[in-house]
Amino acid sequence: MKISRYVLMVGVLLLVFSLGTAFAAKNTVVIGLQGPITGSWAYEGQMAKQSCEIAAELINKKGGIMGGKMIELRVVDDAGEPKTGALAAQKLVGQKDVVASVSTYGSSVCEPASNIYEKFKKVNIGYGVTAVRLTQRDFKFFFRTCGRDDSQGRFFADVVTKKFAAKRIAIMHDNTAFGKGLAEDTKGALQSLVDAGTIEIVYYDAITPGEKDFHVPLTNLREAKPEVWYFTGYYAEAALLVSQARDIGITCPFVGGNAAINDEFVKIAGIDLAKGCFMTNEPLPSDLPYPEAKEFLAAYKAKFGEIPSSPWPIYAADALNIIAYAVDKTGSVDSEVLAAYLRNDVNGVPGITGPIGFTEQGDREGVPFYLYVVDDKGNIVVSE
Amino acid sequence: MHVILEQLINGLTIGSFYALIALGYSMVYGVLKLINFAHGDFFTLGSYLGYTVLVFGSALITSHFGLWGGLIVAMTVAAVSLAAVGLIVERLAYRPVYPAGRLPAVVSALGASIFLQNTIMVIWGPRFQAYPSKLIPNVHLQLGDIHITLLQILILLMSFILMGSLYFIVQKTTFGAAIRATALDRDTASLMGININKVIFFVFTLGPALGAMTGIMVGMYYRQISFTMGWNYGLKAFTASVLGGIGNIPGAMLGGLILGVLEMLGAAYISAAWKDVFVFLILILVLIFRPTGILGEKLAEKV
Amino acid sequence: MESIKPSGIKSIATSQRAQILIVIGAFMAYPFFASDYFIDIAFFFGIYALLGLSLNIVLGEVGLFDLGHAGFYAIGAYTTAILNTKFGIPILVLLPISALAAALFAYIVCSPVIHLQGDYLLIVTLGMGEIVRLALINNPFDLTGGPNGVFGIDFPSLGGGLFIDSSIEFYYLIWIIVALSILGLIRLQNSRIGRAWNYIREDETAASANGVDVKNYKLLAFVLGAALAGVAGNVYASKLMCVSPESFTFWESCLMFCIVLIGGMGSIPGVLIGAAFISLFPEIFRPFAMYRMLVFGSAMMLMMMFRPGGFWPRKRGAVEFRSILGAPGRDDG
């Protein structure tokens, strides 16, 4: 064997691997963003990236932080998968100049990533991760700006059932981390009512995400004769379910979870089917009454032509803002200091999605939920 | 009682889509003994092409050809272009690899599948596209208390027409005999004067064209398409073609319909969440007792 | 580091032995030159190398079409996750246990279908892989945590508070396991068992007519392959500290299939190169974002066009038998 492929192979591998040396630190504050830029949630990832760019621009226009330091956003794609989630986190943690990280959409991707951030003691804030368990691990460096499944489940149990005075409730989820989590929390929240006998869960099953045909489970659902039907999955399946439900004669009101209804849903289902569909959701960008929201959305629309169609990118922008705010107020980039500050001294700080505060476990305090409905012009408005 | 009947129709509708796509797998496998993983993406590409024709050309087309005309134009455009794509893929991805045996061809097919899937994503974007819903008036019919839509009947009708015509071509015409002969034994068939390239040409144009038409039907029926749907439908259709006896055209049709009904039974009577587990268990049981699928002929090992 | 070249296997020319030592040296020294991120990439390269080696036994040596190997990988990972989080069994103790669990699962599941040929076996293994993944999602007996998976898995502990938790330690853990597997597999290749596997791949009827119990040897290949995949699952689970069904999709099985094919069926160096291609390619081309998979797909097609036999196909015939050549040469006609 001539000086063969072995040596050649090793040489190439070493060269490729040593590309990752860190760059010289400029006088900027670097904040990382990790999100599904590619993969099945590429749409959410791209909107989050654009929102963080706008948030950074707004801060920099106002003179930056810590006396003039500019915010630099460093984006890493984690393709919406657990393994690449961990790799992306490792990449950001490895770059010493990254102060903290806005970390990612999708609970099962955020989990391995947050493990790495915790091990390397780096503040990371989730923006599209509602699984309750993420903040049950008493991590010191993990926070999230979005709400939790259980609070949305309680909202459904307390408010929605009373609004429709519904006795027979059908819950359908899509076996994803988010969808199943919300369905189980809602079932838990309804348990007291079920025990009291005031309501009855007549249908509880899952559909397979990515599929198109749901006539069969829907026929079962119709036979269960529910008075309210709560679907906790994503908007792609929600649109299919609503159109196929009307096909087979299901007339009870449709209520979606906070990922079920957006302008994509209205476009696919068509206005005549979408109107009258309800959704439990955190405040949508368009309904944010806060001045910070108006300013942010105006800048976003100016640059990208339309405002984000789901709440998650807005939470990403708020995550970046609160990191910048903490760095500015503490004057330090050390994660230990920042984590303590975020946990103890941040409450009621004005943000795009309303006043920001974190609980002891890192959850977002006081996330209001509204009941939205699609009006006959196809807009999503607050119905209550 | 009416529920079972209604569920049966639901099952058959899903099954007819699987059957039509499974035909593409079985034809290509029959002639080349190759699992054409890219076939699922032919189906998606056909659907997207139909979408583009119907959305952008709709004003022009419907005015000239009327509503049904628009659909037919979309179908032909998608079918013809997919026939071309099928040939290109065969020429570029399969022909050079094929002599090296069947396994490299599987990897090449997987490569072609990813390539096509991402090309669709790059061209049409990662977001879901919605078929124009006003195309087919969504009339609800109520036979007794069975809910069935006009679209469902149309789909079932169209699928059986397509399947019937393909069955007729393959089973009853001389060219069909040539295809079956090539499927049984390529070398002997070519010795008997059958032009193998013509058969391959036929298979790699008709298969993708059929897939494209199915893609448009799915787009019309569900009104929502995504660039990854080819992967799910392809996997199910391939399962159906093996269930029916891979390489066997009637087998693919039967396999598809049975798979649809099995899914219906799983979802309706077990649980929608466990439906696919149920389907794959049945498939494995069938193959344990009939190792070459339902209609697959028993290949006695010639020692 | 005991010498990689065990005595008695085929005599390797000195230049080849030098090259192997260079490679080992490079792999040992590598973590000191790279940042944590690139060490982690090399770690996942190691995981795919181990998975490639495990599938190579079934697909490369015996020629059985297995497109559901991710099922065994998942069984290993979940056995580790569940037993560690529920009963606190240390990870390194779970290493052999998860290998055993995957092997047992393979034995039970493959026995009734082992007689299937070619594409029918392919679809059955595909079905089994999907059944495993879907069962994990549907959370039977509330064990697998459904789509959220299982979280809070510990790090492998060496006892006395010593943990494997840094990237470098995980890197060495996986690559020592890969090295030992390679050692074992090379010896198997040159043993009566390895030959029996290849006889089955070449001609099943002739193999059984020459005394090879085809059914048992096929099962042995599946069981051994599953065990190795189970080990990969164990290390993967403890590295990520959580497991979820998304990591064990049909696409993972396709990647393993491609690793063996692109590398070269039955060729251990080939599988390593195949694993490098499959694991590094998407990472290196990450900046291409949308076009990454486009390039990946075309690379697979081109690879099969120019190297259908694989990047480094197994060279047969390099088998010199000193003991025979030494025997008094008998000239023959």
Place this chain on the structure above:
Amino acid sequence: MADPKARSQADIVLETKRLTKIFGGLTAVNHVDLRVHKGEILSLIGPNGAGKTTVFNVVSGIYKPEVGNVFFNGRDITGHKPHQIVSYGVARTFQNIRLFPDMTCLENIMAGQHCRGKAGLFSSIFRTSGQRREETRIQEVAASRLHQVKLWKFHDDLAKNIAYGSQRMLEIARALASDPDLLVLDEPSSGLNPRETENLMEFLTGLIETDDVTILLIEHDMNVVMGISDWVVVMDEGRKIAEGRPEEIYTNQRVIEAYLGKDDEEEEAAYAATVEH
């Protein structure tokens, strides 16, 4: 060569009783009784489709007979699996050569030794001394068989790359490598040129002395049958229609009819004339 007259009951190596194999409607083998005696060469002849290869496949365990039994050295091996039967000592070759194409000639021969080895997974991985000794023995047996068929110079070449005639001999060598008591050859001379056939006949007769082995073969080439067989059994349409010493069979009327079909007098006369050349 065993004394043809004294084919006594004692030294029967292989015996089939009322052997019957049915494929769908066709009775390929119909109540065949066959006796092969130690140290003899028995040829099984008959027109194509007479069921000869089917008998071989039943004897070697590839097919299970519907009726009847197969005894080897007195032991009933009916329905046993092929890999068991070869370990009892019945090695076979195939009508169309079934070697291991992409493996070296030496590795092909080593297959024969497979059933003689015991090394399991553990001993192979940890290379126990027993396993190493066994490997050396396997290699030596394979090498000696390769020398025996004079193909040692191809030991490192792939089986698919050597000449057709050599492949025939390689397959016989592989069968011999399992040190069988009974060698079952399915048309070993088909496709060989006259010189190779001559060598084969010489080789087979030589085998009887050197290797203390019994040979059962299917053959179409009459001068091979006449040349080396101690006993001949004739089959037609699944039935045994005659058996005896080669000379008797050669002139047996029913055999001639089986081969040449029933035709008019002068055809037969012409045939008979050729016998006294």
